[in-house]
Amino acid sequence: MTVVQIIALAAVAVGGGAVALVRDPLRLTLLLGIYGMTLVFLFFSFQAPDVALSEIVVGSIGLPVIVLATLRKLADQERAHETDRDAGD
Amino acid sequence: MRPTGTPVTRRARLTLFALAGPGLAAVLVIGLRGLPAFGDYHAVYGLVVTGVALSMRHATDLVTAVNFDLRAFDTLGEEYILFASVLGVTLLLRVMREEDEEYSVARHDMYGSSDAVRMLALLLVPLMVALGIYLVIHGQLTPGGGFQGGIVLAAAPAAIMLAGRYVEVKALAPTWAVEATEAIGAAGYALLGLGGLVFASVYLRNFLPAGNAGQLLSAGFMPLNSIAVGLEVMGAFLVAWTAFLDQALLIRRRRRGNQ
Numbered sequence: 136m137t138v139v140q141i142i143a144l145a146a147v148a149v150g151g152g153a154v155a156l157v158r159d160p161l162r163l164t165l166l167l168g169i170y171g172m173t174l175v176f177l178f179f180s181f182q183a184p185d186v187a188l189s190e191i192v193v194g195s196i197g198l199p200v201i202v203l204a205t206l207r208k209l210a211d212q213e214r215a216h217e218t219d220r221d222a223g224d
Numbered sequence: 225m226r227p228t229g230t231p232v233t234r235r236a237r238l239t240l241f242a243l244a245g246p247g248l249a250a251v252l253v254i255g256l257r258g259l260p261a262f263g264d265y266h267a268v269y270g271l272v273v274t275g276v277a278l279s280m281r282h283a284t285d286l287v288t289a290v291n292f293d294l295r296a297f298d299t300l301g302e303e304y305i306l307f308a309s310v311l312g313v314t315l316l317l318r319v320m321r322e323e324d325e326e327y328s329v330a331r332h333d334m335y336g337s338s339d340a341v342r343m344l345a346l347l348l349v350p351l352m353v354a355l356g357i358y359l360v361i362h363g364q365l366t367p368g369g370g371f372q373g374g375i376v377l378a379a380a381p382a383a384i385m386l387a388g389r390y391v392e393v394k395a396l397a398p399t400w401a402v403e404a405t406e407a408i409g410a411a412g413y414a415l416l417g418l419g420g421l422v423f424a425s426v427y428l429r430n431f432l433p434a435g436n437a438g439q440l441l442s443a444g445f446m447p448l449n450s451i452a453v454g455l456e457v458m459g460a461f462l463v464a465w466t467a468f469l470d471q472a473l474l475i476r477r478r479r480r481g482n483q
Contacts (some may be wrong), residue, residue, distance in 0.1 A: 136262055184367035185287040188359070192375040196382055200465055204472035211472075 143177040150174075164202045168195045281406040282434040283364040283443035291369065296428040299449070300413060303456055307410050310460045317467040319475055345387035352380040360454035364443035370450040374409075374457025381462060389472055397462060406459025412452035417444055 150170035157163045171194020180189035260266060277289035291299050356377030363369030381393050416428070422430035435442035 143403035188372040190370055192379055196379050200382060200469050207472040
């Protein structure tokens with residue numbers, strides 16, 4: 136195992152742990168993107184450039200866009216719910 | 225709506241973990257001890273692919289050779305998994321009866337992005353389109369292929385969206401066009417398989433000349449498969465993203481008073 140591969144594995148371990156520990160969804164989404172980039176580095180260092188290429192886009196744009204849109208919608212709904220309740224009182 | 229029933233206490237969780245943790249650790253240790261050494265390769269499949277892909281199929285990227293020729297039928301299944309899941313997403317995120325879609329709203333919430341972000345998006349869009357097309361058509365030569373190229377192509381409109389022009393993205397790539405792209409890609413791959421059935425008597429078998437290894441038009445029908453998958457993946461990601469972003473940016477629940 137080369138030094139680059141060991142660094143990549145360590146980065147993935149740290150990134151994965153951080154993703155599991157952070158509770159705030161918004162911060163989590165950004166962290167997930169960074170974790171995706173460490174995975175790209177891992178795949179590339181283990182000579183799987185095809186997988187690395189897919190992971191760049193899926194991890195840094197594909198997934199975050201969907202999660203951020205969902206968070207946005209949830210926040211909107213909560214706000215609408217509150218105004219409805221205030222209007223009803 | 226609040227969940228009912230008593231919540232799980234921290235004590236109960238820890239007890240459960242104390243019981244399950246050592247068991248999991250034991251299974252992991254036993255499993256890891258049985259693994260071959262790092263870098264040891266025992267399987268035959270990889271060796272066969274290495275021998276066959278270049279000599280018989282004239283493809284220099286083995287992953288593409290596996291995905292789009294040697295194991296093309298699996299890719300058909302994967303492609304339709306993506307197709308079906310995107311179908312499910314659009315079905316779940318459709319505009320509901322008590323909701324309004326505000327297409328007329330030109331100034332949605334992300335409208336006011338900074339000049340730097342908009343400049344960056346302007347630079348990124350042509351680069352992404354070029355890289356995406358390159359990845360799709362060079363699949364059989366260098367790392368990449370239909371899937372990777374397709375998502376890069378789908379990310380180009382996403383950059384316009386980041387620049388705060390989501391409504392313009394909808395005008396530039398209307399839903400019917402994106403859906404048609406996805407459908408053409410999915411159907412195209414299946415039809416290329418039929419070509420194999422007609423010209424080589426086996427579904428999804430290569431029926432085009434292999435050409436000279438290393439040239440753009442080589443490796444039989446791999447480039448065509450790659451283009452079909454590229455269109456499908458680009459369409460699928462755009463359909464899924466716009467379904468989510470419509471929900472987040474354009475679709476609002478009707479106010480109670482307006483009903």
